[in-house]
Amino acid sequence: MLQTLGLLLGCQLLGEITVRGFGLAIPGPVLGLSLLVLMLGVIPTLADRLRPTTTVILANLSFLFVPAGVGVIGNFEVLSEDGITLLAILTISTVLSMLAAVGTFIGVRHATERWAS
Amino acid sequence: MTDVATLWSYLATTPLIWLTTTILAYLVADGMARHLGNPPWANPVLVSVLLIAPVLWLTRTTYATYFEGAQFIHFLLGPATVALALPLWDHRDTIRTSVAPIALALLAGSIVAAGSAILLARAFGLPMEVLLSLAPKSTTAPVALGISEAIGGIPALTAVLVILTGIIGAVTVTPLMNVLRITDWRARGFAVGVAAHGIGTARAFQVNPVAGAYAGIAMALNALLTSLIVPLLVRWLV
Numbered sequence: 001m002l003q004t005l006g007l008l009l010g011c012q013l014l015g016e017i018t019v020r021g022f023g024l025a026i027p028g029p030v031l032g033l034s035l036l037v038l039m040l041g042v043i044p045t046l047a048d049r050l051r052p053t054t055t056v057i058l059a060n061l062s063f064l065f066v067p068a069g070v071g072v073i074g075n076f077e078v079l080s081e082d083g084i085t086l087l088a089i090l091t092i093s094t095v096l097s098m099l100a101a102v103g104t105f106i107g108v109r110h111a112t113e114r115w116a117s
Numbered sequence: 118m119t120d121v122a123t124l125w126s127y128l129a130t131t132p133l134i135w136l137t138t139t140i141l142a143y144l145v146a147d148g149m150a151r152h153l154g155n156p157p158w159a160n161p162v163l164v165s166v167l168l169i170a171p172v173l174w175l176t177r178t179t180y181a182t183y184f185e186g187a188q189f190i191h192f193l194l195g196p197a198t199v200a201l202a203l204p205l206w207d208h209r210d211t212i213r214t215s216v217a218p219i220a221l222a223l224l225a226g227s228i229v230a231a232g233s234a235i236l237l238a239r240a241f242g243l244p245m246e247v248l249l250s251l252a253p254k255s256t257t258a259p260v261a262l263g264i265s266e267a268i269g270g271i272p273a274l275t276a277v278l279v280i281l282t283g284i285i286g287a288v289t290v291t292p293l294m295n296v297l298r299i300t301d302w303r304a305r306g307f308a309v310g311v312a313a314h315g316i317g318t319a320r321a322f323q324v325n326p327v328a329g330a331y332a333g334i335a336m337a338l339n340a341l342l343t344s345l346i347v348p349l350l351v352r353w354l355v
């Protein structure tokens with residue numbers, strides 16, 4: 001568990017250093033993710049050693065968002081008088097975005113499968 | 118014996134009490150969700166927040182004080198994001214065969230997420246700085262805050278809108294996909310990852326491991342794409 005945590009934090013740290021050093025517009029952890037995928041490509045046996053701890057972390061991913069979620073209640077006044085409008089916009093826009101993504105994914109998948117066969 | 122007020126003034130200054138409260142609230146919320154078979158409306162993030170908020174209100178605790186304890190949990194979002202590398206690696210073979218659907222669904226989902234938010238904000242006549250704060254709402258919080266600041270939005274407002282988007286996506290994805298009779302877990306997961314970042318990804322992992330892996334890919338790729346697309350869409354649509 002400690003080895004896995006050390007590796008995850010190490011990848012994040014390298015990601016943060018690179019992002020800040022080069023002034024990149026991506027978050028350090030996302031670069032750290034890419035770095036870990038590259039490492040898995042070089043050392044495939046690493047996957048089984050990481051699996052127990054990462055499975056626990058990802059199974060409880062929702063837990064990690066609770067402090068930020070409480071922050072929404074703490075800062076609710078920033079929504080001011082536009083609160084209801086903003087909630088409506090967020091709901092419509094999120095549903096439209098999921099429809100666009102799922103429709104494109106399935107459409108392109110069918111098209112490429114037909115083309116391949 | 119120490120009286121309650123002295124005890125409270127001691128507890129209120131340590132991170133222990135709010136760290137414990139957050140874990141307990143989540144255990145209750147997650148236990149309830151599991152017991153009910155993880156229905157979309159019993160979202161563990163949402164339920165935990167609804168359990169903690171009245172406690173903070175009753176004890177007159179500010180968010181800053183709460184966060185002194187809760188920051189230890191919040192901090193783990195970084196290594197958890199890195200941990201998404203493993204499901205991505207595990208599904209590398211199916212990912213390799215779906216590069217085209219992934220790339221185009223990412224583009225469509227990302228453009229519609231920001232574009233529809235901008236157009237709706239204009240249609241409702243919202244102030245410009247609110248519109249600009251809304252545009253990057255579907256990407257992960259650190260990226261969204263950076264974009265919001267760069268284009269002239271209000272980062273504090275963006276932070277709230279990003280979390281709300283995540284919860285809305287996590288609650289609506291299952292009924293939406295069921296109504297559309299979409300059974301492809303890759304497509305379902307990818308859609309919620311593009312539209313509702315990490316909170317959507319957490320929901321996907323709750324439902325299906327393949328959906329979780331694809332949601333993670335979508336979230337990571339959208340973190341890259343949104344910072345390119347939002348400034349362009351703002352220029353064209355505003």
